[in-house]
Amino acid sequence: MxxxxxxxxxxxxxxxxxxxxxxxxxxxxxxxxxxxxxxxANKLFALSITALLICIPAFSSPLISIHLLGVTEEANLLQGAIMMIDIAPLVSFVVLFCAVVAPTLLTVCIAFSSGCVVFNKRPSLLNSVLKLTAILFHWSMLEVYLVSFMVAVFKLISYADVYFNSGLYFFVALLILNMTMLCEYSNTKYWEYLRNE
Ligand SMILES: [Zn+2]
Structure with a gap:
């Protein structure tokens, strides 16, 4: 037993x-x-590969355009976080880690472990990947970033013209994919697979 x-x-x-x-x-x-x-595992593999492809435009395309005093500025997630490095380095690090690094690494880990199940492989690396997945599960916070981003946008609307750009649609798509993946995933089941139960 x-x-x-x-x-x-x-x-x-x-x-x-x-x-x-x-x-x-x-x-x-x-x-x-x-x-x-x-x-x-097939569904999780497909979802994670799609999420990895969507990560690129979600993080690099502009989320919003701000039009103020005849000048239009665009900003994407990475630029926003990097711009804060001098003013608030801790906030910048947390945003980069929780909204970019952790979700991307988590998706890579789920793609790797699901790929192992789909192709019936048990590499020694899978052990470490499953441990890392369990840790990253608590640090992927795309939804927290989106809520705080929308609060900031609604405050900005009083001072400037704000337009939503393609990056935001990719980001919402990434968030939906990420949440679906996390609901479908089970670390316990993957450990059972690794132990060949
Ligand atoms: Zn207990």
Whole structure:
């Protein structure tokens, strides 16, 4: 019989045998211990490759144009974060990490692990990729960036003419792909695959 450790309170229990779609809860803290989620690796592989392609225009195309006093300025996500390096280096680092580096790395990790399942490979690197995926899961915050970006845009509207550009549509598409991927993904199932269970 396999054991499982609750990630919230460290209680060690026997791993339950669950029907697909069912959830086991911890006997002590009653938080979710284990989900028997059906994972479609083909779908995740396709979603992650599409997300990686959309990352390029989402991060490099202008999100908005600002027209003020006869001058029009465009800004994309990377420019916005880099421009803040001198004024607020910590904020700039957090924006770059949570809105660019973490989501991109997470997508690469999911593409790699899903590709391994699709092509039935178990490289030694998969172990580290699955560990990294679990860490990055908490740091990918595209939705937080979008909400704060929209708040800033609505404040700017009072002072200047603001126009939405193609980068914003790519960014929203990337966000939808990213959220779908995270809902579909199960780190536990991929570990089971790696251990050949
Ligand atoms: Zn617990």
């Amino acid at each position: 396999q054991t499982i450790i609750c990630s919230h309170c460290d209680l060690v229990s026997q791993k339950p045998i669950l029907a697909p779609g069912y959830v086991a809860k911890c006997a002590r803290c009653e938080r979710i211990l284990y989900k028997n989620k059906a994972v479609n």
